[in-house]
Amino acid sequence: MTRVLVTGSSGFIAGHLVERLRRDGHLVRAAGRRATPADEFVEADLRDAEQCRRAVEGTDVVFALAANMGGIGWTHHAPAQILRDNLLISTHTVEAARAAGVSTLVYASSACVYPRYLQNHPDSPALREDMVFPADPDMSYGWEKLTGELLCETYRDTYGMDVKVARLHTVYGPGAAYAGPRAKALMALCAKVAAVEGDVGTIEVWGDGSQTRSFCHVDDCVEGLVRLAASDVTTPVNIGSDERVTIAEAVRLIADAAGKDITMGFAPDRPVGPLGRSSDNTRCRELLGWAPGVPLAEGIRGTYRWVAAHMAAERSRADV
Template sequence: MVRRGITGAPPRTRRLTRPAARLASDSGPSERPGVDAASRRLVLTAGKDRLSVVTDTDIVPSGSVLVTGAGGFIGGSLVRELRQRGVGRVRAVDIKPLDAWYQRVPDTEQRVLDLADLKACQEAVEGIDLVFNLAADMGGMGFIEANKALCMLSVLINTHLLMASRQAGVQRYFFSSSACVYAADRQVSPDVTALTEGDAYPAMPEDGYGWEKLFSERMCRHFQEDFGLHTRVARYHNVYGPLGTYEGGREKAPAAICRKVIQAQLDGSGAIEIWGDGEQTRSFTYIDDCLEGTLRLMDSDISEPLNVGSSESVTIDQLVDIVEAIAGVRLERHYRLDAPQGVRGRNSDNTMIKRLLDWEPTHPLEGGLRATYEWIASEMGLRASASV
């Protein structure tokens, strides 16, 4: 299936051979686009019953913090955000070798551990007050469709980490769930009604990955009810941004489309491949909103799962339109109708998070895609010629 557009193919550029989505730094934490470091001034008082101190703009967790999955996109970004907000002791854990971490944040304790093992979890939580569990085997639709058993094995990570956290007296535990927990029969149309937290039941989640996330949500609930371990659960909706995976099969749609548009310019093909017919709908959440929502939820007294996602719904074709406009090109589109597509439509209903946290994601899709495109273009060796 092909739709033709006006092709604008710039001269070919050699692709750089640097690792995908990886940042190694020996200097102090750097700011992401749109982050104002000057506004981060601590207020000196904090209630003794709180797990954070309050700044004029930010929540700053107090005590010792563990971030699992810290070698990945969201986990690594959270470690960096915690350090930028002034958190003193952050332990970063991932199964990947250190040289494969997407980000390595200075002045943090970094450990390589397989958290599917209970003893490794016990080592990870020793002396820790707050746990942010972002460790999982996951990726884009192509990956989770082809690796259902591997995705489900992540249940060992959350189960053992909950057990170890209870034994170690951890004060609060955060679990990163996913919009993939929502019932498939509520997502059969592109003009889907935005999903509320109650739409996860009766249960019919994404096979493999979605079932693991839903089961792990229940584990968090019952560890709080039965053992008094305070748990928090966020259902992330398609998180994207700079420093994320953009190739190799684990990337999600925003990064994949950015990469394909850039590659079409590098190789002069003037065309890109799109999985599906382009009419499926999604909402995409910029990394800064994901981190802010995560920290606000962790600081709250809300134990029920909450959507952390943008409510700005677009079709995949509209997503491509935005990236093409940023790049200043129009490309021929080849539609692969036999490729994994996931549900027909998915969007986040933010009624509950606005009511309970007085907040919802604020970054518009175009701005987040621009930052993402420019970073991927730099990684791939294409000087970004973004339109203003």
Template sequence: MAKKKVLITGGAGFLGSHLCDRFINEGFDVVAMDNLLTGSLDNIEHLMGLKNFEYYHYDVTKFVHIPGDLHYILHFASPASPIDYLKMPIQTLKVGSLGTHNLLGLALSKNARILVASTSEVYGDPLVHPQTEEYWGNVNPVGPRGVYDEAKRFLESITMAYHTYHNVETRIVRIFNTYGPRMRLDDGRVLPAFIGQALRGEDLTVFGDGSQTRSFCYVDDLVEGIYRLLMSDHPYPVNIGNPDEITIQQFAEEIIKLTGTNQKVIYKPLPTDDPKQRKPDTTKAREILGWAPKFSRAEGLKPTYEFFKQKIKG
């Protein structure tokens, strides 16, 4: 029987590269596509010699063509951290709109199943806690974060339009804060920022008073949830994340303890529209996919910390 082929956009990014690993291990032919705007070839260097792996340096906001059969598409191309999407607002909007449109067109022409990466940002600064998939969100479309939030909301809308109008097999994952090896130290998200500051001997910067919350999911758990969702028959959005909620203040203290450093915590003003609470309701993932996170924060932080320690040394 011929191997199944999967296209992973953003394949050289943090999540994309872990998905490449998973699908290689599952025996797929994997095509990774990335324009390296925020991705890095270091993340997929270990796959480059494999006969069932191909990499294309390409921008998916242009017309996308893959020769031959294609069975699955995972659309993970997008700047994903505040530093990136505030620096590249137009590219962020284009990859969420034009890029998604191109890949849905490819899925239609190839009769392929497509899973698109949405995120908890579709909920904005939520007024409902924890966030269920039925919650419509509280988003400022013209605020600085609007370029990312609305790109993801459009991505979901056009994906559902292709599902209902063209009968394309679509899946939508809403990803909550995820961490693990291959994250960029400089991507501005709270976890790499804290670990990087601690390793460099700098004080840890907390924005606001530290009472805002996040829920951190280890990357292996996320990849398992994504794989199960792709293979399911559920076309509507599903939250994948770890519901173990922690305040930013508590998390800073956890990182200081983990790194064995004695930094202080310093406080700066909270950025505009920064979400005060983040906690996924994962009932759907549990009931539909039989999925629940396995890694505790303590278990996931160990390999993540080791990865960053080597990066800083390097």
């Protein structure tokens, strides 16, 4: 891995991955709509095949992270746009990598590929990689990611490409969106707690707080991606935490990090997604000799500090 391309440079996972790869001594090109500190930046709309080809050309390893994505608010707001954009991005990236003779491509898939019928209770079993079929992914984003996985498998079988598939599970951490429809639940909840003035207050929580998730810190996500790229693995691998909590428990961890007494006002009419989702890390441990391990309470402390600091800075600028 000497010449590495990371697509989706405006995304927060990509930004952390670029930093890690450069620390490891690789020559890193970032491609996307917005620059991130890298050895080289290529501004490219990867929905366009020619721009995608130029971005990939001359690299040895590609981390395909670019996607039109966001939290539950965004996936409900723009399903057709998400499906169209991501099908184009994934198809053009994999084909460009084949044409350029890239040695390894790591495709960022999602836990959204797992069937909804396996996630309809807070105590639903942890999701194993072999549970994908019969298919019933979560919304259009999940269908596109599952199609992307099949594309990768087909290119591997047809052209002998070294393509890895990472199924990412609800990644959070400093740099992630915390406001607007693209913010995912944990980041949005951090922002709601940070917006409470003083030490006591109430925040709105979508659903009834009983839905469960496992949240993966971005440092763990990046470590998993790097390990997967260097492995000889040919099957999809979950990269996610197996520490499951309810949303209400996550709020309490955020409140503890903030030092605030927070009351939750529930909004059962708002979208909540699957009622129970967590990662089974058996395959990850077996094939990569490792699994995500940042404790949620620890990850939330650093993430909350970052969100609170950025929100304070925004208020200061607004007051000028």
